[in-house]
Amino acid sequence: MAINYKQIGEEIISIVGEENITGITHCATRLRLEVKDRSVIDDKKIEKIDQVKGVFFNAGQYQIILGTGIVNKVYDSLVQNNHELLEKETTLEEMKQPSNPIKHAIRTLSDIFVPIIPGIVATGLFLGLKGVFLNDSVLAFFGTSADKIPEFALVLLSVLTDTVFAFLPALICWSAFKKFGGTPIIGFVIGLMLVSPMLPNAYSVADLNSGVEPLMAFGFIPIVGYQGSVLTALVIGLLGAKLEKVLRRKMPNSLDLMFTPFVVILVMMLTGLLVLGPILHVVENGLVYLITGLIKLPFGIGGLLIGFLYPLAVMTGMHHLFIMIETSLLATTGFNPLITLCAMYGFANAAVSFAVSVRAKDKNVKVIGTSAGVTQLLGVSEPALFGITIRYGMKPLGIMLGCSALGGAVLSLLNVQANSYGLAVILSPLMYIYSSYQLVTYIVVGICIFILSFVLTYLFGVPKEVMMSDDEYLGEQQ
16 A cells, blocks of 8 residues: 555644744654643654654654655655645754754764765675685685785785775865865865875884884974874864855955865975874874773773663764774774674564563554564664654663663673774674674674563563553543
């Protein structure tokens, strides 16, 4: 049966109240409404509407979870033929702008890193495949060994696995310039200068056995390339874009095309290599050491803390801060243990949704629970988190948090760590294929956490009203 998107939209508006809406937009999975009076909205009526997977209210926004693809069509059906709603149309950025400045800063970081994630994810998979192809046992199975592999094949493998991290500052500068209103190609050029092959390579300088030393400017400023440096590229991108915008306002039109890029590139190259680079590189290394130290706390305590805190960070939007730390870890160590310790959240959250769906008698809850669980397995957590886990109280939330924390602790004790990021739940094992131990251990722990979370929720976490039909519930209320 075809989905009537127009009817879904009209039912939502009739319950919320058109006059109650002051702003309307949507994200990947949710219809977002800014409302005057949240108390007049009947959540249960909204949740009974076809395709609605849950609702929640946050920062003045009434958010209705519809799912990827569906939300776009419902939104379009609403604004196309309704001039009053069209006038209230806003953007996701405008809705988020007035909120907490810390949240805004974290969201900005996310906007910078998200465009470059596909390249790093692909590189992580290449690294995993490289580990498999060069594994002695695999090579022996095919009757060969590493020393018999042609040099050109090894070089091509290195091109696939090393390029993104070698030029990571260029990618970050490009994305930062784009985010802050500068010309992206100028940012890309500045980023390339930070990793110019004419500079001493940062990785070689860090290797005491390489014999490579930094160049010294004025006798006391070390000059090196910033391969893998995230923070330096991020700040240079921000300052460079701001400088470009100022210059374009003041520069005569006849000189703008030539001299604005000239000044921006010159100033930011010197600032990056002589001033900010040496300072921020120390700060960045300190941050990496701090997080690494937390992760390596004895008896899995670090993994327990991170596994518990990550779902709470997702609820508040603070999880976007993790992306920068993960990028730094990958660039400096080649591994990403942080995402490993956060990963069990997805397994536990999906299991809670499926358990609620299995025990529910209400058909709508069954559909929402199943679809939210499947969506979580594919990496989108909001429908399960807000539509099921949080919606049904502290028991399912506590089970999810406890299982996520337990999974983090176990993985920390077993020293499991990814070599990429950006892959969740079902696809996440691909980040561990570089080692059979890592892959098998991760999968076993993930399955155990899923089963544990499902069983605990099934036995103790499903509210009584969910396990009753509407007639039984109403009868008991009377």
